[in-house]
Amino acid sequence: MAEQRVVLTFHRWQLDKPVTYHLVKDYDLVLNILQAKVTTEEGKLVLGLSGLEQNVEKGIEWLKEQQVIVEPLATGLSVNKDSCVDCGACTAVCPTGALSFSDDWTLGYDEEKCILCLACETACPVRAIEEKF
Amino acid sequence: MKSYEEINEKIRSGKAVVLTAEEVVALGREKGVKHVAETVDVVTTGTFGPMCSSGAFLNFGHSDPPIKMQKVWLNDVPVFAGLAAVDAYVGATELSENVGFDYGGGHVIEDLIAGKPVVLRAISYGTDCYPRREIETEITLADLNQAYLFNPRNAYQNYNIAVNSCARTLNTYMGILLPNMGNATYSTSGELSPLLNDPHYRTIGIGTRIFMGGTEGYVAWEGTQHNPMQARGDNGEPLAPSGTLALIGDMKKMSTRYIRGSYYYKYGISLFVGVGIPIPILDEEMARCVCIGNEDIYATALDYSVENRAKPNFGRFSYKELRGGSITINGKSIPTAPLSSLKRAREIADLLKTWVKDEKFTLTAPVKPLPTDHGFKPLNIVPPTGAMV
Numbered sequence: 001m002a003e004q005r006v007v008l009t010f011h012r013w014q015l016d017k018p019v020t021y022h023l024v025k026d027y028d029l030v031l032n033i034l035q036a037k038v039t040t041e042e043g044k045l046v047l048g049l050s051g052l053e054q055n056v057e058k059g060i061e062w063l064k065e066q067q068v069i070v071e072p073l074a075t076g077l078s079v080n081k082d083s084c085v086d087c088g089a090c091t092a093v094c095p096t097g098a099l100s101f102s103d104d105w106t107l108g109y110d111e112e113k114c115i116l117c118l119a120c121e122t123a124c125p126v127r128a129i130e131e132k133f
Numbered sequence: 134m135k136s137y138e139e140i141n142e143k144i145r146s147g148k149a150v151v152l153t154a155e156e157v158v159a160l161g162r163e164k165g166v167k168h169v170a171e172t173v174d175v176v177t178t179g180t181f182g183p184m185c186s187s188g189a190f191l192n193f194g195h196s197d198p199p200i201k202m203q204k205v206w207l208n209d210v211p212v213f214a215g216l217a218a219v220d221a222y223v224g225a226t227e228l229s230e231n232v233g234f235d236y237g238g239g240h241v242i243e244d245l246i247a248g249k250p251v252v253l254r255a256i257s258y259g260t261d262c263y264p265r266r267e268i269e270t271e272i273t274l275a276d277l278n279q280a281y282l283f284n285p286r287n288a289y290q291n292y293n294i295a296v297n298s299c300a301r302t303l304n305t306y307m308g309i310l311l312p313n314m315g316n317a318t319y320s321t322s323g324e325l326s327p328l329l330n331d332p333h334y335r336t337i338g339i340g341t342r343i344f345m346g347g348t349e350g351y352v353a354w355e356g357t358q359h360n361p362m363q364a365r366g367d368n369g370e371p372l373a374p375s376g377t378l379a380l381i382g383d384m385k386k387m388s389t390r391y392i393r394g395s396y397y398y399k400y401g402i403s404l405f406v407g408v409g410i411p412i413p414i415l416d417e418e419m420a421r422c423v424c425i426g427n428e429d430i431y432a433t434a435l436d437y438s439v440e441n442r443a444k445p446n447f448g449r450f451s452y453k454e455l456r457g458g459s460i461t462i463n464g465k466s467i468p469t470a471p472l473s474s475l476k477r478a479r480e481i482a483d484l485l486k487t488w489v490k491d492e493k494f495t496l497t498a499p500v501k502p503l504p505t506d507h508g509f510k511p512l513n514i515v516p517p518t519g520a521m522v
Contacts, residue, residue, distance in 0.1 A: 085181065085393060085405060085474045085477055086474045086475075086476040086477060087181075087182075087183075087405075087471065087472055087473060087474040088470045088471040088472060088473075088474070088475075089308045089309075089318075089397075089470070089472050091470045091471075092308050092309060092310075092311075092316045092318050092468075092470030092472075093308075093309045093311065093316070104476065105474075105475040105476040105479070106476055119309070122309065122398050123308060123309045123398060125183065125395035125396055125397055125403070125405075126393055126394075126395055126396075126405075127396070
């Protein structure tokens with residue numbers, strides 16, 4: 001089994017295509033929609049894909065053939081440890097436990113669990129958290 | 134029984150036994166309160182949380198020609214100047230007139246402590262003795278004659294647990310409260326918190342020397358909203374917000390590690406203030422108080438979705454449960470999150486311990502005890518009687 005997290009960018013004219021259906025039906029992939037956003041310019045979908053390794057590869061290949069831009073979800077959060085005071089306000093809103101305390105109450109960040117909802121960025125009282133580019 | 138003088142003599146001769154409020158709870162559990170009373174001299178406490186009722190008095194010195202500053206701004210944040218010509222008070226929650234929520238009084242205080250230059254702007258009507266009508270210049274903390282934090286309310290003895298039972302997210306001073314009781318926030322350092330180690334204010338009173346913002350400070354007065362008559366458990370600990378302290382300390386010696394501006398989304402600006410208070414173990418009763426652990430200190434969960442002053446409560450939960458990561462309300466498990474930093478509170482208690490042990494930070498008996506006999510009055514809305522001129 002393989003797992004990948006990808007950012008899909010759709011052109012305006014592709015927005016009505018049922019892309020995720022084909023990934024499930026034709027490539028037997030388990031999809032986890034982490035974020036979805038449609039603007040007047042484009043559509044963005046952050047997906048967690050899991051399935052057989054060759055299927056994940058083929059699925060991504062198929063997406064590219066459809067002219068969907070596929071990029072690995074390389075970004076995460078950057079937590080500025082100089083600004084962070086380890087208060088915990090961000091842990092109150094983190095939906096996946098990506099931001100949590102270690103045993104000595106130091107704030108920790110687990111990029112694997114992060115779905116980049118950025119609720120923490122809003123909640124942080126000292127602006128220590130931002131999206132990494 | 135030990136006197137302050139006996140304890141101070143031990144501190145001066147390097148023989149004092151000093152533990153943090155967490156260490157003493159562990160010792161009490163293992164060896165009992167009597168042993169603690171006999172062997173421990175001082176217990177150090179700590180807290181590092183957002184405290185809105187904070188601010189600083191500043192004296193700018195006189196320009197040439199001088200000005201009687203009537204309205205004053207620091208980095209576009211209005212500061213109170215209804216005092217003598219060049220005195221002002223920066224309130225932590227005041228917002229920038231330029232960028233609003235992005236910058237406020239708490240940030241001005243932090244920037245000054247960081248040594249950053251701050252733009253001072255003032256206007257006046259001009260007088261015979263103060264002819265200048267406007268001024269714009271840049272100042273740093275070092276340029277000021279006096280700069281001291283005078284916080285009307287800090288170190289709250291216990292606080293609420295905030296939950297939100299309604300269907301929309303609430304943005305509050307207790308952080309972001311998720312709908313349908315999606316989370317619960319709390320904000321004290323529990324067994325490490327200063328006033329929870331001296332629940333009846335026997336040793337913390339007016340004049341007590343403390344750790345404040347990285348330097349020494351003093352308890353100046355009872356804090357605003359001081360409410361000693363709050364409901365208490367059998368062990369004497371209040372079950373909801375109770376005593377408070379007004380604190381004073383020299384801003385010029387403070388550090389941004391322990392004083393930080395903060396912003397709570399759609400609520401406003403506040404100031405993280407690091408406070409630590411040493412507690413002398415005068416007798417077995419003080420030993421009993423400092424040995425009370427998180428499992429025996431309770432806070433009350435309030436529903437912040439109710440807009441009335443009196444909010445319905447969902448019961449009491451111990452700090453042990455709150456630290457454990459979830460509490461159960463109406464059969465539902467609700468994740469908990471702190472708003473004050475336990476890690477930095479521990480750092481403060483440890484640092485204060487070092488000060489007492491190594492730097493001979495001696496203890497002070499209160500010049501006058503805090504009041505224990507008044508409650509917390511509401512503001513009633515009545516028709517004006519026309520007394521205003």
